[in-house]
Amino acid sequence: MTISRGYNPNEIRQAKGTAYRVWTQFSRMMKKNPNMIIGFIILLSFTLLTIFADFLVTHDPVSIYPEDRFMPPGSEHWFGADNVGRDVYARVIYGGRVSLLVGFMVSVFVTLSGLFIGLVSGYTPKIDIVVQRIMDALMSFPTLLLALALIAMLGGSVWNVIAVITIVDTPRMVRVVRSSVLTVKEQQYVEAARGIGAPISRILFVHIAPNTMAPVIVQATYFFALAILTEASLSFLGLGIPPEDPSWGNILSLGRKYLQQAFWIAFFPGLVLTINVLAMNLVGDGLRDALDPKLSRRA
Amino acid sequence: MSKYILRRFLLTLPVLLIVSIITFSIMQLAPGDPAAIVLGGDYIMFATAEEIEDVREAMGINKPPIVQYFDWLGGFFVGNLGESLFTTESVSYLVSQKIEATVSTVFSGIFIALLLGLPMGVLAGWKMNTWVDRAVMIFAVLGFAIPGFWLAFNLIFLFSLKLGWFPVFGFRSFFTDGPVEFLRYIALPAITLGVAFMALIARMTRSSLVEVLSEDYIRTARSKGLAERIILTRHALRAASMPIVTVIGLVFAAAVTGTVITETVFAIPGMGRMFVKAVGDRDFPIIQGLMMIFATSYVFLNLAVDILYAFLDPRVRYS
Numbered sequence: 001m002t003i004s005r006g007y008n009p010n011e012i013r014q015a016k017g018t019a020y021r022v023w024t025q026f027s028r029m030m031k032k033n034p035n036m037i038i039g040f041i042i043l044l045s046f047t048l049l050t051i052f053a054d055f056l057v058t059h060d061p062v063s064i065y066p067e068d069r070f071m072p073p074g075s076e077h078w079f080g081a082d083n084v085g086r087d088v089y090a091r092v093i094y095g096g097r098v099s100l101l102v103g104f105m106v107s108v109f110v111t112l113s114g115l116f117i118g119l120v121s122g123y124t125p126k127i128d129i130v131v132q133r134i135m136d137a138l139m140s141f142p143t144l145l146l147a148l149a150l151i152a153m154l155g156g157s158v159w160n161v162i163a164v165i166t167i168v169d170t171p172r173m174v175r176v177v178r179s180s181v182l183t184v185k186e187q188q189y190v191e192a193a194r195g196i197g198a199p200i201s202r203i204l205f206v207h208i209a210p211n212t213m214a215p216v217i218v219q220a221t222y223f224f225a226l227a228i229l230t231e232a233s234l235s236f237l238g239l240g241i242p243p244e245d246p247s248w249g250n251i252l253s254l255g256r257k258y259l260q261q262a263f264w265i266a267f268f269p270g271l272v273l274t275i276n277v278l279a280m281n282l283v284g285d286g287l288r289d290a291l292d293p294k295l296s297r298r299a
Numbered sequence: 300m301s302k303y304i305l306r307r308f309l310l311t312l313p314v315l316l317i318v319s320i321i322t323f324s325i326m327q328l329a330p331g332d333p334a335a336i337v338l339g340g341d342y343i344m345f346a347t348a349e350e351i352e353d354v355r356e357a358m359g360i361n362k363p364p365i366v367q368y369f370d371w372l373g374g375f376f377v378g379n380l381g382e383s384l385f386t387t388e389s390v391s392y393l394v395s396q397k398i399e400a401t402v403s404t405v406f407s408g409i410f411i412a413l414l415l416g417l418p419m420g421v422l423a424g425w426k427m428n429t430w431v432d433r434a435v436m437i438f439a440v441l442g443f444a445i446p447g448f449w450l451a452f453n454l455i456f457l458f459s460l461k462l463g464w465f466p467v468f469g470f471r472s473f474f475t476d477g478p479v480e481f482l483r484y485i486a487l488p489a490i491t492l493g494v495a496f497m498a499l500i501a502r503m504t505r506s507s508l509v510e511v512l513s514e515d516y517i518r519t520a521r522s523k524g525l526a527e528r529i530i531l532t533r534h535a536l537r538a539a540s541m542p543i544v545t546v547i548g549l550v551f552a553a554a555v556t557g558t559v560i561t562e563t564v565f566a567i568p569g570m571g572r573m574f575v576k577a578v579g580d581r582d583f584p585i586i587q588g589l590m591m592i593f594a595t596s597y598v599f600l601n602l603a604v605d606i607l608y609a610f611l612d613p614r615v616r617y618s
Contacts, residue, residue: 137317140594140601142555145574149322149586152578153329229446233560236448237575252448256564263456270449278444285440 029290036286042279046272050096059087061094061246073264080264082254092269095246099228099273102162102247103280106227107220109166110173115216117170118177119204123185128178135171143168144233151239161240165227176219180212187211214291218284225280232273248273303609311598318594319375323368325590326583333358333384333583371587380588385580390588394570400470401569404561405554407485408492412550416497417543420504424539425531427509435501442498447557451491451564458487468566488565492557496550503546507539514538541611548604552597 030037049056059065064084073080079088121131138146150164184190185208193207228248234240235249236256243250248269255266355361362370374380380390423435459467465487471480511517512535520530559571566572570589577585 133313134317136314137321137594140314140318140597141321141590142552142559142593142597144556144559145590145593148559148574148578149325149590152581152586153325155330225444232446233448236560237563239575239578252452256448256452259452259456260460263452266449266452270446270452274445274449277446278440281440281444 029286033286033289035282036290039279039282039286042275043283046096046276046279047100050093050100053090053093053097057087057090057093059090061086061090062244063087072262073268079268080262082251082258082262082265088251088265088268091246091251092248092272095248095251095269096272096276098158098241098245098247099231099249099276102158102165102231103224103228105162106165106169107224109162110169110223110227111216111220113166113170114173114177115209115212118174119181119209119212121174122178122181123200123204123208131174132178135174138168138171139175143230147230147234148237148239151234156234156240156242158241158245161231161234164234165230168230169223169226173216173219173223176215177212180215181208184208184211218288218291221280221284221287225277225284228273228280229277300609304606307602307605307609311602314598315595318598319372319591320368322587322590322594323371326587327364327367329581329583375591380591381584383585384582390584393573393585394588394592397568397570397573399472399474400567401558401562401571403470403473403481403485404488404492404558404567404569405551407489408557408561409496409547409550409554411489411493412496412500413547415493416500417504419497420501421508421531421536423501424505424508424512427505427512432505435505439498439502439505442494443502445494447491447495447560448564450494451487451561454487454490455564468564470565470567470569488561488567491564492554492561495557496554499550500543500546504539504543507542508535511535511539541608544607544611545604548600551600555593555597 058078064086065081066084069081069084073088079092082088082091117131117135121128141149147164147168150167151160154160154164190203190207193203198207231240231247232249232252235247236253238253241247241250243254251269252266252273255262255264255269258265352361371381378391380394382389383393386393419435419438423432426432455467458464466484469484471477471484473481517530517534520534555571558569559575561567562569562572563575570592573585574589576582577589
């Protein structure tokens with residue numbers, strides 16, 4: 001491993017400007033992995049759709065139009081109307097707000113807590129023995145069952161759902177971080193940092209953490225998708241987001257009762273959910289190929 | 300080998316202990332007095348303090364939490380999981396009523412996943428970068444993204460409501476109602492549960508096979524003129540089966556999560572649906588009992604997979 005090359009390649013790249021760098025990076029990725037770009041565009045457009053929902057929906061998501069009960073999809077209600085005449089399109093778009101919020105917050109929290117626990121545990125063997133047993137125990141529960149039991153304890157609300165899914169998914173992120181910490185901490189630069197007397201916090205967060213980021217970023221996108229699916233499952237079972245706030249799982253749960261009369265109530269939220277999860281998985285696979293060539297060969 | 304098994308077994312004990320502590324604490328921290336639930340919700344307002352105290356005494360929840368924990372854990376070892384707060388039947392009896400439906404659903408789902416997923420993965424890995432490979436991979440990506448309940452709706456809508464081939468929901472026992480009825484009722488739930496695992500197994504089999512096929516000894520086998528079929532069945536598949544074993548262990552664990560949804564959608568009287576109902580009713584002994592059962596079986600399943608792994612690959616034993 002040669003470190004000194006007499007010049008810094010980053011400086012040369014920086015000379016051409018940040019915008020140029022971002023653009024070349026982007027077009028190279030596009031050529032290498034069009035799927036990832038497709039997924040990214042779907043996610044971006046859907047996020048914009050939910051952010052600007054107020055201007056883009058034709059009806060209020062909670063208003064009731066009794067005369068439109070069970071109206072099939074058409075020009076009045078694009079995705080049809082539900083059992084009390086609410087507009088399914090508006091509910092799906094506003095439901096996306098809740099679902100994407102849950103997915104985003106969970107992947108942020110899981111990344112932060114997973115990084116912290118994984119770094120400390122991977123670096124210090126004494127803590128590791130205890131922490132790993134706790135993580136193994138948490139992972140022994142089937143994910144949805146643990147989430148349901150925690151919901152029984154905390155009650156259902158958007159932030160409780162976020163907290164619960166974070167608790168359930170964190171051990172899986174810890175495992176990813178820990179396994180890269182175990183290899184990174186043997187590197188010479190870590191030893192060098194230790195040798196010049198750097199404090200543990202500096203070694204962990206300045207020297208080790210940046211070098212574990214590739215698999216962490218990849219996993220974070222998968223957790224985004226997984227969290228949205230888990231939220232939908234919880235709400236579908238009637239134990240997640242309370243029925244007043246539309247969420248994809250809620251609408252699906254309602255649509256289940258009217259499958260025969262009005263399949264559209266369940267069909268559209270499920271379709272949108274599937275497309276979003278698919279897009280996230282495409283982005284995750286693309287990031288994995290780009291950032292972590294070792295992983296991409298295996299899975 | 301026996302030394303490895305023993306060491307691996309001893310590692311599971313602290314995990315099981317922590318599992319039981321987590322399970323017990325969740326229910327201790329849950330708001331609401333179980334005695335109030337037994338006395339029937341609002342009726343608590345009319346019950347005298349003495350009546351409430353009697354119920355708490357009978358349930359043993361007036362003791363300190365530590366004592367309660369050991370009572371409960373001791374009961375678990377002799378198969379006594381307490382009683383349901385509502386029906387006062389024993390939890391182990393209630394669970395035993397639900398095992399058949401859950402086991403049937405999980406095994407049928409995994410059977411379908413293996414039956415279709417393995418050949419798909421082998422075919423895709425063998426014919427890498429052809430249209431067969433691409434089709435399988437598209438299916439694998441799709442199958443992984445479709446949520447179980449939505450897939451179930453579409454299957455019910457198409458095959459039950461429109462075509463009338465299968466019943467909309469319900470469960471028939473293999474033993475009392477015969478195999479034909481059983482299969483008619485289990486078909487859609489099994490597909491619902493199986494598709495995601497089919498995708499996972501196909502993907503895993505493919506990548507594992509692709510890796511093995513690039514090894515030197517496969518090139519040697521090819522260069523000495525062995526038939527492709529023999530290379531595949533004798534040399535490649537055996538080596539490629541290692542990661543697949545692990546993934547099947549994972550699939551069993553994930554199937555329990557999947558079966559919660561599947562049983563609810565298809566109204567199958569299994570443990571998953573029982574759990575959801577217990578959470579809704581706040582029937583704590585049932586929640587605790589099922590969590591312990593599921594987690595314990597997961598821990599032992601993992602143990603079995605690890606031992607199988609060590610058996611297949613001797614290198615594992617010494618690491």
